[in-house]
Amino acid sequence: MNIVVLSRNSNLYSTRRLIEEGESRNHDIEVIDPLKCDLIIERERPSIYYKDRLLDYVDAVIPRIGASVTFYGCAVVRQFEMMNVFTTVTSDAILRSRDKLRSFQRLSKVGIGMPKTVFTNYSRDVEEVIERVGGTPVIIKLLEGTQGLGVVLAETRNAAESVLEAFNG
Incomplete structure (x- = not known):
């Protein structure tokens, strides 16, 4: 061949x-x-x-x-x-495979277990977003990125707020 x-x-x-x-x-x-x-x-x-x-x-x-x-x-x-x-x-x-949001939606639809996840385009209420996943620690990811780039573990609310504010500009 x-x-x-x-x-x-x-x-x-x-x-x-x-x-x-x-x-x-x-x-x-x-x-x-x-x-x-x-x-x-x-x-x-x-x-x-x-x-x-x-x-x-x-x-x-x-x-x-x-x-x-x-x-x-x-x-x-x-x-x-x-x-x-x-x-x-x-x-x-x-x-x-390059679309994280779509992948998560499809996995969830077919019943594959995963941690509670929030996707947001931009939320000014960072505290509310953190609460929606059950509080800290949280993993924060950019929608695009591979091999661990754009992924942060925020162990505290202050760290999570700082990361989200930095990601959102």
């Missing part, structure tokens, strides 16, 4: 391991930076060019789309989907 790993960095451990495992099974594996892809949008024959080379030989795609390139990375995955190329993760799944 001709497999493309969409990754900005072929030296990442996870990307290297995918290459090693694919090659050990006699697949042809190529790492492609999604930001260097040109997407040709047309009804009859959607296509992708990578560094002036038409990617019409790809059998499967393994997306490794970082949070900082979600928009265009998902557009590239979606283009492969439009070309009827198998992808291990769909563009919609990647987009859904």
Whole structure:
């Protein structure tokens, strides 16, 4: 099989391991930076060019789309989907996974237990927001952020108020 790993960095451990495992099974594996892809949008024959080379030989795609390139990375995955190329993760799944609020709502709807959580766009009554989750200590998160960035443990009300005020500007 001709497999493309969409990754900005072929030296990442996870990307290297995918290459090693694919090659050990006699697949042809190529790492492609999604930001260097040109997407040709047309009804009859959607296509992708990578560094002036038409990617019409790809059998499967393994997306490794970082949070900082979600928009265009998902557009590239979606283009492969439009070309009827198998992808291990769909563009919609990647987009859904990056939306913390949607993820929490979906998990709650299907009965998966999680700590009581409050999402607020902006509340001037910080005390009330803290009370809604049962008081301190509280974990405060930005809606966007990955790998622990934008996450703070506030052990006291004063700390929580300071963090919320800083996050809200």
